[in-house]
Amino acid sequence: xxxxxxxxxxxxxxxxxxxKAVQSEFEAAFxxxxxxxxxxxxxxxxxxxxxxxxxxxxxxFIHAQGMLMHLQSEIxxxxxxxxxxKVILNAKTND
Numbered sequence: 341x342x343x344x345x346x347x348x349x350x351x352x353x354x355x356x357x358x359x360k361a362v363q364s365e366f367e368a369a370f371x372x373x374x375x376x377x378x379x380x381x382x383x384x385x386x387x388x389x390x391x392x393x394x395x396x397x398x399x400x401f402i403h404a405q406g407m408l409m410h411l412q413s414e415i416x417x418x419x420x421x422x423x424x425x426k427v428i429l430n431a432k433t434n435d
Contacts (some may be wrong), residue, residue: 343404347411350379354414361422364429369422376418380411 353376360369 341400341404344400344407346379347404347407350376350411351407351414353379354411354418357422358418361425364425366422366426373415373418373422377415380408380415 353372357369357372357376360366360372
């Protein structure tokens with residue numbers, strides 16, 4: 341259950357840096373993104389500890405793993421999307 345809670349919190353945090361990037365507040369965007377990324381690392385550590393144990397995996401754990409994979413995908417996409425407004429602004433100023 342801890343993985344689900346932490347993943348949900350980190351997913352909520354992903355939207356904030358994207359909003360800051362759209363507003364051209366890149367430093368704030370990177371700071372918020374780093375917070376979300378660090379929250380996902382905690383999830384991954386918990387998941388790894390549980391995976392190494394000798395127990396049967398309940399449905400809730402499988403759901404938690406799905407959320408963790410979704411979170412990793414969101415973090416990957418957000419890392420690229422945060423850069424886009426910056427690249428666009430640089431391209432416009434160079435024209």
